[in-house]
Amino acid sequence: AISSVAHKMDSAMAALSIAPSAAHTPISEAAIAAAVQTALGALGACPDVSNSPVYQHGILAAVGNTPLVEIPSLSAATGCRIMGKCEFLNPGGSVKDRAALRIVAEAEAAGMLQARGDFTIVEGTGGNTGIGLAMVAAARGYKAHMFAPENCSDEKVAAARMYGATVTTCPLVPFDNQEHYYHRAAAEAKSLAGGVWGNQFEGTANARAHVTTTAPEILRQTGGRVDAIALTAGTGGTIAGLSLCLKAALPDLHVFLCDCAGSSLASYVRTKDMTALPGKTIVEGIGINRITANFSAARVSDVFECSDAEAISMAYYLRARDGLFLGPSAALNCCAAVKAARRLGPGHTIVTVLCDGGERYASKLYNSEFLRSKDLLAAATVDASTDHCSFVL
Numbered sequence: 289a290i291s292s293v294a295h296k297m298d299s300a301m302a303a304l305s306i307a308p309s310a311a312h313t314p315i316s317e318a319a320i321a322a323a324v325q326t327a328l329g330a331l332g333a334c335p336d337v338s339n340s341p342v343y344q345h346g347i348l349a350a351v352g353n354t355p356l357v358e359i360p361s362l363s364a365a366t367g368c369r370i371m372g373k374c375e376f377l378n379p380g381g382s383v384k385d386r387a388a389l390r391i392v393a394e395a396e397a398a399g400m401l402q403a404r405g406d407f408t409i410v411e412g413t414g415g416n417t418g419i420g421l422a423m424v425a426a427a428r429g430y431k432a433h434m435f436a437p438e439n440c441s442d443e444k445v446a447a448a449r450m451y452g453a454t455v456t457t458c459p460l461v462p463f464d465n466q467e468h469y470y471h472r473a474a475a476e477a478k479s480l481a482g483g484v485w486g487n488q489f490e491g492t493a494n495a496r497a498h499v500t501t502t503a504p505e506i507l508r509q510t511g512g513r514v515d516a517i518a519l520t521a522g523t524g525g526t527i528a529g530l531s532l533c534l535k536a537a538l539p540d541l542h543v544f545l546c547d548c549a550g551s552s553l554a555s556y557v558r559t560k561d562m563t564a565l566p567g568k569t570i571v572e573g574i575g576i577n578r579i580t581a582n583f584s585a586a587r588v589s590d591v592f593e594c595s596d597a598e599a600i601s602m603a604y605y606l607r608a609r610d611g612l613f614l615g616p617s618a619a620l621n622c623c624a625a626v627k628a629a630r631r632l633g634p635g636h637t638i639v640t641v642l643c644d645g646g647e648r649y650a651s652k653l654y655n656s657e658f659l660r661s662k663d664l665l666a667a668a669t670v671d672a673s674t675d676h677c678s679f680v681l
Contacts, residue, residue, distance in 0.1 A: 498529025524583025
């Protein structure tokens with residue numbers, strides 16, 4: 289009976305990857321390793337973490353190696369194969385577990401942190417990096433203090449606190465205001481004895497996490513058959529790490545950025561000008577009005593603009609049609625994947641990142657009163673009876 293179950297599990301896992309065909313030779317491990325080294329070289333020197341105990345420590349060893357699954361309704365609607373990397377299955381619940389792990393591994397390798405020592409990891413975060421760092425801090429015996437914007441969901445604040453982190457919420461102020469959560473975190477780390485700043489925005493450990501883990505996983509899971517990736521950006525670490533490594537392996541890969549209201553990244557990609565798109569977004573953790581060290585390393589081919597209404601409709605549609613219960617940035621990434629599929633035409637494979645799950649947004653994205661207050665409730669009413677993407681403009 290056990291062998292039968294194991295066989296079924298192996299078959300199910302095989303279905304999560306793109307099957308090889310006679311016309312395609314899967315990418316070799318040597319080619320993947322070479323792509324990783326090329327991408328790492330583009331990000332500059334860093335401590336050697338190849339033998340870091342962080343990656344083998346209990347629950348932390350479960351970070352990464354997430355499934356890559358097809359999203360059937362989106363594939364059917366576009367004629368492309370749209371795949372989602374299930375980052376909500378990381379133990380801390382999001383893609384940011386990867387960056388958190390790498391940040392701590394590099395800090396330990398550099399002698400800035402010593403396991404079970406009297407250190408405090410400090411970070412400015414929209415929520416998920418804080419949760420990831422709180423988890424890693426608990427596992428490695430550190431304290432954690434997170435500074436988050438006041439619009440961070442209650443669920444994310446609570447999750448970080450349940451891991452033992454101190455969370456200070458900060459007012460929504462312009463970046464040049466020293467009360468901004470980024471500056472509050474930097475100042476706290478500097479003033480605190482044993483304080484270590486995670487610095488996810490400017491520290492390229494963030495991008496390296498995706499160069500060394502997420503991108504190689506995608507190459508293995510697809511056999512190297514990827515035509516495009518499409519995703520949003522906040523710190524820029526995910527899109528930088530993925531684009532650097534995947535394009536080193538697949539030079540013809542298209543990298544599509546999805547930008548949101550209030551952000552200047554679309555303008556920067558198109559013209560190098562920093563003009564923000566009109567309005568504000570309810571989507572947490574994405575969009576920015578400065579170019580970080582991480583984002584500056586990204587290799588972006590083109591950019592789409594995506595609205596909150598599109599993200600909300602996608603989230604409700606995927607929950608009803610595909611059983612995917614996603615957060616708003618993951619839903620926005622799926623909108624970007626649809627737009628990429630339309631741009632490239634049928635027959636292509638597009639990969640996106642399912643950053644986190646919907647349970648962290650019960651008070652916002654999945655709360656009708658909140659949506660009504662933002663004049664977005666209508667977007668939550670979407671026809672999920674057929675495969676379509678008519679709500680993606």
